[in-house]
Amino acid sequence: MHSEDCSIGENSSSHLEKGEQSNATSSYFATYHEGSIQVPIPCAVMNVVIIMILIIALISLSVGKYNCPDPLSDTPVSQCSNDWIQYQMKCYFISSMKDTWTMAQRFCSKHKATLVVIDSEEEMIFLKQYVDKMKYWIGLKNETSQTWKWSNSNEFSNWFNMTKPETCPFLNSTDVSSADCQKPLHWICNKPSSS
Known part of the structure; x- marks a missing residue:
């Protein structure tokens, strides 16, 4: 996918507004709805995937925070053997x-x-x-x-x-x-x- 594949062009939007949809762009873009921005489908899918990865990473980091001792905590981790x-x-x-x-x-x-x-x-x-x-x-x-x-x-x-x-x-x-x-x-x- 090239960088121009994810661009939103005014030409494509204005052509769609006029009802001049070509065969080449009709399979590449989602159906146009009044007042919405038209984004190429592969870019939309890529954006959703990136956002999901970021959400999963944030959740993992926040869960990991509770499993690790806080070095600034008032309750230190015991450095004694089991029976001590x-x-x-x-x-x-x-x-x-x-x-x-x-x-x-x-x-x-x-x-x-x-x-x-x-x-x-x-x-x-x-x-x-x-x-x-x-x-x-x-x-x-x-x-x-x-x-x-x-x-x-x-x-x-x-x-x-x-x-x-x-x-x-x-x-x-x-x-x-x-x-x-x-x-x-x-x-x-x-x-x-x-x-």
């Missing part, structure tokens, strides 16, 4: 098994994590909703009866109180207490969510 829970910039593993403090720390290490280091009261509140009345080892320890240290080697700043300050603390739904490190308890691991 994301909160702020950390991933947490809440165990259903029980073991000693040392074995719990080994489990966490195998998953490139440590026993949980609790940095704020907000984080403590978040964790308490998962522990119920059970006891969970946390990553705080006092091996030399001097300075309490987290499993990441940072010193504990005493921002929360511990009842019964023995060697290995645990978290339950009401407070942080401690017990003999050889006692089998559940545990909580944590690691940065980007790892």
